[in-house]
Amino acid sequence: MNGFRTILVRDLRLALRQGTDAAMVVAFFIIAIVLFPLGLGPEPKLLARIAPGLIGVTALLSAMLSLERLFQQDYEDGSLELFLINPNPLALQVCAKIAAHWLTTGLPLIAATPVLAVLLNLPTEAMPVLLLAMLLATPSLSLLGAVGASLTLGARRGGVLISLLVLPLYIPVLIFAVSAVDAVLLGQSARPHLLLLGAILAAALPLCPLAATAALRQSAD
């Protein structure tokens, strides 16, 4: 576990020093959400009805913006080669990178969510479920995104390619996160949707690092 901590600390320190990268993701999230009331008109009822979907889709797009830098810099400066040949298991090192990615993008997105939910006039009783759904969904976004990011290393226009690969994989996460909040608004139980979100996370947690590991080994060739 020593290697996990070493890489996690390095990536967090790098994110802190190059703060603009992480800040840009949250800034995009906020600006994109603010555009909707401006475009659709300030009708509280309409905004409240589409708020869960807007927040879900925008969070997903924001998370995707940051995927390219997950492995790209390490690939370019030669660090990735040394990750492949050091005594720590590669899957563990990949997990550390994904954890750092979630801490620097997923967590800030969750932190920005309550303010944006108020802006969109989302009823306050839906807020706890919205936050819980985000808490379960954003780690899956980082995990699935890591697979796309590792597969597109070395490709030209990798950023666009990541979107095409990863967006279809994000669909189930989006559906269950949004329907959890919708269920509360309709007076039903959000529990089954949250459980399904948890199930996606539980499956992605072991599978995605393994897939990303295999893809990274290919990138050395």
Add this chain to the structure above:
Amino acid sequence: MTDRFAGSNLTCVRGGRLVFKNLAFALEKGEALVLRGANGTGKSSLLRLMAGLISPAEGTITWNDTSIASDPQTHAERIHYLGHKNALKSALTARENLTFWAGLHSTGATVGDALDALDINRLADLPARLLSSGETRRLALARLIANKTPLWLMDEPTVGLDQESVERLANLVSHHRTRGGMVVMSIHGNFPLENSRTLDLATRS
């Protein structure tokens, strides 16, 4: 037990192009192997094979008669690989960069000694982006000193180094060999190295 690092019958194919075939080498404690040959003859590919970054199309590389492919983790503990890229983060200081790579090895690290050995201690707290290209290369070389491993694989280590640093590196290499370490390096110019063997990839049939 005397360590022995060897390869036999090696064939390397990159992107559908045959780089070399039927290549063999053997290295024992304290020995050094210098790879020479024009551009594109496969010096870097051979070093990457030795590091376990890529696998040979044919043939095996062994450590004490055990294939390195059968236990990549153990092989990783034995080697230091210095490629063309320095694997340094420009936003981190020299010391942070070195401490990070040293921390990924399980053996006790001596970061301060490593900075001294390459004479970059006075630059230790500068961000790596402020270092010159030669200083950056020296910082990458300091990785070799920070953790002790028996086998050093170096791809053109002298690129960007001044004369004084080349001699310093030569001293470190000879010190490493007297302690029983092995060195494989590709080199284009002159490098002061005693009792080394040369593998010329261009003239091999």
